[in-house]
Amino acid sequence: MSLFDPLPADLLDKKIVCSYVNATSKIQIARITDVPQWYYERVVFPGQNLIFEAIASAHVEIHTGMMASSILSDTIPCVQLQVEEASSTMPSWIPIKPIDETPLDNTSESVSLPEPEVVS
Numbered sequence: 001m002s003l004f005d006p007l008p009a010d011l012l013d014k015k016i017v018c019s020y021v022n023a024t025s026k027i028q029i030a031r032i033t034d035v036p037q038w039y040y041e042r043v044v045f046p047g048q049n050l051i052f053e054a055i056a057s058a059h060v061e062i063h064t065g066m067m068a069s070s071i072l073s074d075t076i077p078c079v080q081l082q083v084e085e086a087s088s089t090m091p092s093w094i095p096i097k098p099i100d101e102t103p104l105d106n107t108s109e110s111v112s113l114p115e116p117e118v119v120s
Contacts, residue, residue: 007053008037014055018081020062021049029063029070032078054078 007015022028022044030050032040035058044050054060056079063070 005038005040007035007055011035011038011055015053016056016078016082017051017084018054018060018078019049019051019083020044020060020076020081022046024064027065028073029065031061031063032058033061034059051083056082 020030025046027046028044030040030042030044030052032038032054035055040052040054042050042052058078060076060078060081061072062074062076064073
């Protein structure tokens with residue numbers, strides 16, 4: 001994360017992982033300018049989830065693209081966008097259903113359908 005714009009070395013122990021989703025139909029720019037000796041800016045396309053590292057005291061400015069300009073739409077504290085570190089396990093709220101090992105072309109089981117009614 002943030003390979004191109006790493007946090008300054010003296011702030012690495014204070015870093016948090018954040019997530020921002022562009023829920024609009026317009027291109028946005030996410031920008032962090034309030035961290036000394038560090039500048040972060042990324043284009044966020046509609047529906048895109050941006051994962052980035054920052055410090056808890058930083059703020060993300062969201063600039064929404066308009067015709068030949070952009071407007072500062074929101075300023076969000078990074079601590080509100082904080083997520084847990086990525087892990088290989090699924091979140092506990094996702095229902096897990098075991099996979100049925102029965103092959104799809106198993107013809108040993110027959111399904112009986114009701115006979116259609118004949119209307120005269």
